[in-house]
Amino acid sequence: MSEVSKVEDGQIVSLEYSLLVDGELMDSSVGHEPLEFLQGVGNIIPGLENELYGMAVGESKKVTVSAADGYGELDPDAYADVPRADFPENIPAEVGTELQVQDEHGQPMYARIDLVTDDVIRLDFNHPLAGKELNFDVKIVGLRAASAEETEHGHAHGDGHHH
Numbered sequence: 001m002s003e004v005s006k007v008e009d010g011q012i013v014s015l016e017y018s019l020l021v022d023g024e025l026m027d028s029s030v031g032h033e034p035l036e037f038l039q040g041v042g043n044i045i046p047g048l049e050n051e052l053y054g055m056a057v058g059e060s061k062k063v064t065v066s067a068a069d070g071y072g073e074l075d076p077d078a079y080a081d082v083p084r085a086d087f088p089e090n091i092p093a094e095v096g097t098e099l100q101v102q103d104e105h106g107q108p109m110y111a112r113i114d115l116v117t118d119d120v121i122r123l124d125f126n127h128p129l130a131g132k133e134l135n136f137d138v139k140i141v142g143l144r145a146a147s148a149e150e151t152e153h154g155h156a157h158g159d160g161h162h163h
């Protein structure tokens with residue numbers, strides 16, 4: 001592997017990160033393996049990826065990503081009302097319950113219960129972080145050129161892990 005010093009397209013970036021939303025810690029790699037990904041192909045959200053260009057190993061940065069550049073704005077059409085009588089009995093009919101349903105093509109879709117009334121259960125299909133500003137603390141902890149195989153696949157290959 002050739003040495004590389006600054007984040008550019010086509011590199012495998014190892015990133016330590018913490019994500020705060022509304023002041024609350026949502027996710028962090030600190031104390032775990034860093035996130036490893038191929039830069040420049042949209043493996044991570046674009047609003048974060050764009051801010052990493054030119055960073056060196058050991059460099060830290062705070063990155064604020066607007067909802068539009070993160071998980072998108074809340075889609076007012078991404079709700080569905082299910083008659084309570086049609087709702088599976090084995091799923092708790094409580095606001096906040098997360099569930100998986102299938103679309104008309106049999107593809108899994110994730111939803112959360114947004115509202116429960118006597119008659120209907122309203123499902124929210126928005127990503128849980130849609131409409132939210134994302135506040136990242138990031139640190140570049142490793143940088144290397146991607147292998148030909150990683151470039152071809154469009155993602156990073158970890159230790160002995162191939163997919």
Ligand code: ZN
Pocket residue numbers: 150153155157162163
């Ligand atoms: Zn692969």
